[in-house]
Amino acid sequence: MTRALLLSFSPHGKAAQTFKLARALLTDLVPDAQVSERDYGSQALPALTREYATALTTPGGLNADAMALSEQLIVELQACELLILCTPVHNFTVPAALKAWIDHVVRIHRSFTLNEQFAKVGLLGDRRTFVLVSSGNARKGHEPDFLTPYLTAILATVGIHSVEFIYLGAMVRGEAAVNRALEQAHRQLSAAISAGL
Ligand SMILES: Cc1cc2nc3c(=O)[nH]c(=O)nc-3n(C[C@H](O)[C@H](O)[C@H](O)COP(=O)(O)O)c2cc1C
Numbered sequence: 001m002t003r004a005l006l007l008s009f010s011p012h013g014k015a016a017q018t019f020k021l022a023r024a025l026l027t028d029l030v031p032d033a034q035v036s037e038r039d040y041g042s043q044a045l046p047a048l049t050r051e052y053a054t055a056l057t058t059p060g061g062l063n064a065d066a067m068a069l070s071e072q073l074i075v076e077l078q079a080c081e082l083l084i085l086c087t088p089v090h091n092f093t094v095p096a097a098l099k100a101w102i103d104h105v106v107r108i109h110r111s112f113t114l115n116e117q118f119a120k121v122g123l124l125g126d127r128r129t130f131v132l133v134s135s136g137n138a139r140k141g142h143e144p145d146f147l148t149p150y151l152t153a154i155l156a157t158v159g160i161h162s163v164e165f166i167y168l169g170a171m172v173r174g175e176a177a178v179n180r181a182l183e184q185a186h187r188q189l190s191a192a193i194s195a196g197l
Pocket residue numbers: 010011012016017018087088089090091092093134135136137138143171172
């Protein structure tokens with residue numbers, strides 16, 4: 001049995017095309033998967049509290065109450081063997097909803113630590129991860145992509161290195177374009193998931 005964590009960071013939540021595609025493929029290709037689905041896009045995580053920020057930045061500032069939500073999200077992430085993040089591009093980068101999840105999950109002394117050279121070292125362990133990225137523009141060429149390098153770096157910070165990106169571009173250019181993007185992503189994701197079974 002594969003424990004999968006499927007997260008949506010779209011304002012459309014579980015109705016986002018990326019989320020529906022990922023869920024359908026998991027049902028078809030990994031029927032024995034135990035899937036935890038979360039909508040952190042339309043039901044956004046709360047803003048960081050002052051207590052949480054203080055706990056993270058004060059030596060010896062451990063504060064279990066302030067870190068309770070962070071702990072819950074980290075435990076949920078740690079428990080999965082297969083992680084799928086479904087996210088739109090917002091203004092060249094990750095949406096605020098995904099950044100909020102990152103700020104709760106990337107926590108010093110818990111999901112990463114510092115080595116003697118003060119470099120960040122991940123503590124969560126690697127796991128197979130897919131990032132389904134939905135954008136209005138066709139992906140290549142026209143605008144900067146801060147999402148891919150940022151997510152690659154921040155996931156590596158907590159120890160997740162096996163990350164594959166699947167891009168659904170031109171999603172605002174009408175039904176035919178959406179269908180083309182979905183078909184291509186379906187092919188890529190099913191091939192990638194099947195290869196890992
Ligand atoms: C606030 C906002 C900012 C956006 N910024 C970009 C952008 O920088 N580049 C882009 O290609 N598309 C951008 N888009 C378009 C979305 O990425 C696109 O519609 C995507 O398919 C939405 O995915 P979703 O339905 O899963 O949320 C933006 C959309 C919104 C609402």
